[in-house]
Amino acid sequence: MTRLLILGTGTDQVEGILEAQRFGLYTIGLDWNEASDGAKLVDEFYKVNIKDIKEVAQFLDGYPHLVHGVIAFGVDIPDVLAFAAEKLNCYFQLNFERAKISKDKYKAKKLLRESDVRVPPFAPVHSPDDISSFIRYYGYPVVLKPVDNSGSRGVLLIEKNTDINWAFEYSKRFVRNKSTNPSLMVEKFICGRQLSTESIIVDGKLFTVGLSDRNYELLNKTKPFIVENGGDLPPEPLPTFKNYQELISAIDEELSKALRAFGSGNGTIKGDIVVDEHGQVWIIEVAFRLSGGLFSTIEIPKNTGVNFVKKAIEIQLQGTCNTKDLSYRIKNFVRLRYIFIEVEKGIVKRIKLPQMENVIFKIYCKEGEPLSFLKTFELPKNKLLGYVIWENTKQKVLDIEKQLLETLEVEVSTQ
Ligand SMILES: Nc1ncnc2c1ncn2[C@@H]1O[C@H](COP(=O)(O)OP(=O)(O)OP(=O)(O)O)[C@@H](O)[C@H]1O
Ligand SMILES: [Mg+2]
Known part of the structure; x- marks a missing residue:
């Protein structure tokens, strides 16, 4: 039996847990919330605050079985992962010190700048x-x-x-x-095209298979708050690059310097990137973890056919993965958008999702839950749900979206 320790069992982690189980692994999940969606899915669950290294250490000291790998999906805890991996004698791409630096935006940017990475x-x-x-x-x-x-x-x-x-x-x-x-x-603030990337690292080589436009159409309404509303894969072509391969090469050049700066081994790297009007690539931030939301779990596989999460799990268990099928190719156009409800307070009375092919929904606020529960900005905006649509042409994606928005039923009481 191969045991995988999964730090975090929330909504964002469900797909990762399912993928690990499809892979035939025995999953051990930790989370502070026993009622989280993934807690019921893992083979063993323990109530542990995964952001608290001491609590995680205590759990690991008392856990009697051999663990073969440790992973987190979409949670920003590289330091805890590095610590747990060291304790369990498992693999992680960063050592503890570098993992701690990567979590601090200021210290990380200093390290990147010293390593000649183009940062603002x-x-x-x-x-x-x-x-x-x-x-x-x-x-x-x-x-x-x-x-x-x-x-x-x-x-x-x-x-x-x-x-x-x-x-x-x-x-x-x-x-x-x-x-x-x-x-x-x-x-x-660097003006230009905002992109998200996600890559697999094997033997110092980058395989950037996640490449998305970030949609900031709400920014004019929401500023000074920066609110992203989904993204599109592939990005709209950039005039300064002949094709996506050229764009990826330019991005990989900066990301490679970041990898060396952090001394990262095999694993994953996620980039917040801006490409300016001259085609210069700016690194806003890198993170040595899998993305949250639906990027690594749904958008990348639908866009390119690459099972990104499976590759990441393979690396956690074996220290490496097969790179043969990791080339960037466009299978489908993919669109992620969120639906926000603009009220200060409210309860979700009813959500009726249309039954449609090539659409996956993710509900952030279930029926009966108060909307303000999810309020993270000083804005009357609450993320209610997200949807991902994929099809082999962009027009078909837009047609599905139109039909989806016409048939989706949402009732919110503002009492
Ligand atoms: N200097 C900058 N120039 C241009 N855009 C920026 C800059 N800093 C931040 N942004 C935009 O704001 C977003 C959020 O900033 P940042 O990544 O630093 O914070 P975060 O808390 O990690 O948020 P997120 O999880 O959305 O990435 C960035 O992903 C980027 O789109
Ligand atoms: Mg960021």
């Missing part, structure tokens, strides 16, 4: 004055962000009319560990 100019922020002096030097717009959060929490786009004192106080609220120094940072 940035500076630590201890006071609103630090933001103002950065702007005096680099000009508007800039981005203010907590160094130790994720999911765009506390990330603000600062333009001429933004109140800098307010921005400072707001962003500070999303700092997780208040003793981190610096706890906030500011960056030059």
